[in-house]
Amino acid sequence: MAVPEFEVHTYNRSSCSGRLRIALNLKNLQADYVYVHLFKGEQRSGNHLQLNPSGTVPVLLHRKEGEEVTFPITQSIAALEYLEEIVPNQVPLLPPLSQPLDHAKVRTLVNIVAIDIQPFSNRSVVKRVTDLGGNAEEWNSGFMMKGLQAYEAVAAKTAGKYSVGDRITLADVCLVPAIWAAEKNSVELEKLPTVMAHLRGDVRVGGSPESALE
Incomplete structure (x- = not known):
């Protein structure tokens, strides 16, 4: 079974995380989900802050084949636009550039x-x-x-x-x-x-x- 290319650090009650989950689902992109419990303060842990200095979710990681993840995308709108740019024809979520x-x-x-x-x-x-x-x-x-x-x-x-x-x-x-x-x-x-x-x-x-x- 192929390993999903994407890893998402998320929390179910986070509306910013919800945006990313919806977009991944609409584009039929598989992801591994790492759950960060905001009410338990897990977003303030050393490991999470190293990944995202803002101490928030979501975080999107793209594991390209044969490459190491070098840049975690830590803002939801940037993550949404990134998905749109790498798979623009897989359920487009922006109008054509001609519009x-x-x-x-x-x-x-x-x-x-x-x-x-x-x-x-x-x-x-x-x-x-x-x-x-x-x-x-x-x-x-x-x-x-x-x-x-x-x-x-x-x-x-x-x-x-x-x-x-x-x-x-x-x-x-x-x-x-x-x-x-x-x-x-x-x-x-x-x-x-x-x-x-x-x-x-x-x-x-x-x-x-x-x-x-x-």
């Missing part, structure tokens, strides 16, 4: 999730809010709703069957785990009709939190 405006639409939505939504729900940020005496749940859900409303407004102009047109893109890959997190934080998703209408089941396959170890 630069559609590229920009996808990347706009990706960045809304990666910059305007996810960082505020990061475990270390939420813990800091709690330590300062704030209401972490209210903080988290408020920023999630604000970001998802921005996604909703943009997607209302770009969506077909999915967030941008009629094919799954990196925007959908990033959106789905954001919705998992929003559901856990009691965000009023019924206020986001475009977002919810375009969360089709085939994006979720293989990527749900339940598909990974606790």
Whole structure:
């Protein structure tokens, strides 16, 4: 049996890790998964920090045949774009290069999730809010709703069957785990009709939190 080319350091409740698992599944790429338990602080271990100085997940390692892994990819969007660049024709998750405006639409939505939504729900940020005496749940859900409303407004102009047109893109890959997190934080998703209408089941396959170890 062939050894998977990819190794992913992940945690099932990490939305950033969820993006990568979904993309690998959609592209039918096999990976070995190394589970890093964030609630047990395994991301702060010496071994993990040597791999990823940021102390976060996911980390993508690509084991090319006959070569040593020389660079761990420690940011989820960089990892997604890397997969797209090395296997662009295996379920493309970006529009053709001949459609630069559609590229920009996808990347706009990706960045809304990666910059305007996810960082505020990061475990270390939420813990800091709690330590300062704030209401972490209210903080988290408020920023999630604000970001998802921005996604909703943009997607209302770009969506077909999915967030941008009629094919799954990196925007959908990033959106789905954001919705998992929003559901856990009691965000009023019924206020986001475009977002919810375009969360089709085939994006979720293989990527749900339940598909990974606790």
